[in-house]
Amino acid sequence: MTSQPVTGGPDRPVAVLVGFMGAGKSTVGRILADRLGVDFVDTDAEIVTRTGQSIPEIFTGAGPTRFRQIECDVVTDVLQNHRGVVALGGGAVTTEAVRDALDGYRVVHLKIGAEDGFSRVSGSDRPLLADGDPAARYRELLTERAEIYSGVATIEVDAADGDVQDVADVIIAAIARELVPERTT
Numbered sequence: 001m002t003s004q005p006v007t008g009g010p011d012r013p014v015a016v017l018v019g020f021m022g023a024g025k026s027t028v029g030r031i032l033a034d035r036l037g038v039d040f041v042d043t044d045a046e047i048v049t050r051t052g053q054s055i056p057e058i059f060t061g062a063g064p065t066r067f068r069q070i071e072c073d074v075v076t077d078v079l080q081n082h083r084g085v086v087a088l089g090g091g092a093v094t095t096e097a098v099r100d101a102l103d104g105y106r107v108v109h110l111k112i113g114a115e116d117g118f119s120r121v122s123g124s125d126r127p128l129l130a131d132g133d134p135a136a137r138y139r140e141l142l143t144e145r146a147e148i149y150s151g152v153a154t155i156e157v158d159a160a161d162g163d164v165q166d167v168a169d170v171i172i173a174a175i176a177r178e179l180v181p182e183r184t185t
């Protein structure tokens with residue numbers, strides 16, 4: 001686990017979770033919010049609520065480019081207006097405007113390897129894994145994006161190590177260290 005100083009603040013979310021599909025952003029994000037006693041927003045769920053369509057429906061209907069535009073609008077709005085925990089969709093940070101919007105925020109990268117991550121999402125309805133060889137596509141996209149996640153993150157945690165509660169514990173400990181740097185335990 002690595003951690004750099006930063007961020008958060010009364011006018012910002014406590015934490016924004018990024019990382020590849022299957023890292024656990026949606027699941028751990030909800031647990032983290034419960035543990036911290038704050039609200040949780042998953043931007044994919046917010047997209048579904050606002051459009052009235054599922055993520056696969058948007059990808060196959062409006063298309064991936066339009067999905068990224070909708071996603072960018074929703075993410076920037078949530079970042080400005082939400083104060084709890086936010087989980088982004090795995091591809092949100094491929095949009096430059098989203099990366100810019102994250103500047104100065106506490107951004108937690110849930111790091112996952114190809115084998116662990118794919119085993120969690122194999123057979124799910126994620127549209128980017130719908131065609132061809134999903135395991136190969138998963139590996140390719142993960143390799144393409146790994147640096148982007150690390151580039152926007154202020155905290156990085158191993159999301160393969162332990163169950164979802166353990167991952168939430170590690171994030172809470174990292175945030176606590178930022179808030180109280182001299183803490184020894």
Ligand SMILES: Nc1ncnc2c1ncn2[C@@H]1O[C@H](COP(=O)(O)OP(=O)(O)O)[C@@H](O)[C@H]1O
Nearest residue numbers: 020021022023024025026027120159162163164
């Ligand atoms: N640390 C973990 N250990 C075991 N299973 C996990 C862990 N994190 C997430 N999962 C499982 O992996 C699947 C994908 O998790 P999800 O939260 O949707 O990931 P993401 O939002 O990053 O794509 C879910 O079935 C979830 O329960």
Ligand SMILES: O=C(O)C1=C[C@@H](OP(=O)(O)O)[C@@H](O)[C@H](O)C1
Nearest residue numbers: 020021022044089090091126127
């Ligand atoms: O990596 C991606 O491009 C995507 C990740 C998904 O979210 P999760 O990372 O929560 O699975 C969802 O936004 C969409 O299927 C596209």
Ligand SMILES: [Mg+2]
Nearest residue numbers: 025026044089
């Ligand atoms: Mg998710």
